[in-house]
Amino acid sequence: MERFCFCFDIDGTLYPSNHVISKRTLETIEQLREKGHKIVVATGRNLSSVKESGLLDQICFDALVLNNGQCVLNGKHEVIYTAYLPADLVWQVIDVCNANKLVCSLETLDDWFCVQQPNEYVKITHEFFRETAPSQGEYNPSMKIIMAMAYAPKGYDYAPLKEIEGLNVDIGNSCYADLGIKGFHKYKGIEKCLDYFHLTKTVCFGDGRNDVEMIRQATIGIAMGQSVDEVKEVSDFVTESCDHDGIVHACEHYGFI
Known part of the structure; x- marks a missing residue:
């Protein structure tokens, strides 16, 4: 049987609206592993955020693609690849x-901090992710920054950035x-995983705008049912929503389980 690298976004893909991964989804992922496929998380989150989410206590990943592909770790959390923002x-x-008058946070491999005093948008964002918001810190050019975040009201276009x-x-x-x-x-990070595992084919699941290229470039790109239109348009298959076991449905549809 041909082996694939199965890559999963977190929010809206693995984690449904209640933030509890269903038993059927967990069982499906374990079945994929037992068949010899590699299991990878592909997220915009950093390592600290993924750890705090509790995801790593529920699923044993063969690799972590973090920071939208700019950081890749193996299953032991050893660095496979990192791309740092120039100072x-x-x-x-x-x-x-x-x-x-925006707040931004900066992310290193295992920590992050807000450059300015955190505001209500920082609080709202990290409550959305169900995690502790970064506190204020000071940037030093010697720091290796992988990614940053900016915070603003919903609907803001971030045109200055x-x-x-x-x-x-x-x-x-x-x-x-x-x-x-x-x-x-994300797919640039996934390509590092393919090299690491000596594999060539991927099955990728996602729902948000930062999943578009991952879904477009995957061997099989699967959009969750509640995905933004941009993801659905480039996908090979639109499955059920995350709240209705979309991962399970797609794996059954393609005969992986």
């Missing part, structure tokens, strides 16, 4: 956020946008 790009993000050359702005589902290196996306 001048970090300073531009900080300066633009200061000029526009989009003007920064070399910066990718992924607007999230709450009061935030992920800020990374232009041209990076």
Whole structure:
């Protein structure tokens, strides 16, 4: 049987609206593992956030694709690949956020902090992710920053940040946008996993705007039922919603279980 690398987004894909992964989904993922497939999480979250989410206590992942593909760890959380934001790009993000009265946070491999005093949008965002919000800290250019986040009201277009050359702005589902290196996306991290595992084919599940390239480039790209239209348009299959065992339904549809 041909082996695939199965890659799962977290929020809206593994975690439904009640933030409890269904028993059927957990059983399905374990069946995939028993058949020899590799199980990978592919998320915009950093390692600290994934740990706090409790996900790693429920699923044993063969690799973690974090920070929208800019950080890749193996199952032992050893670094396979990292791409750091250049210091001048970090300073531009900080300066633009200061000029526009925005708060931004900076993420290292295992920690993060807000450059400005955290505000209500920081609180709302990290309540959305059900995690502890980063506290205020000070940026030092010697720090290895993997990704940043900016916080603003829902509907904000982050236009000042989009003007920064070399910066990718992924607007999230709450009061935030992920800020990374232009041209990076989850599938670039997944490609590092394929090399690491000596595999060639992927099955990817996602629902948000930062999943578009992952779903587009996957061997089989699967959009959760509640996905944004951009994800559905590039997918090979639109499954049931996360709240209705969409992962299970898709794996049954393709005969993986």
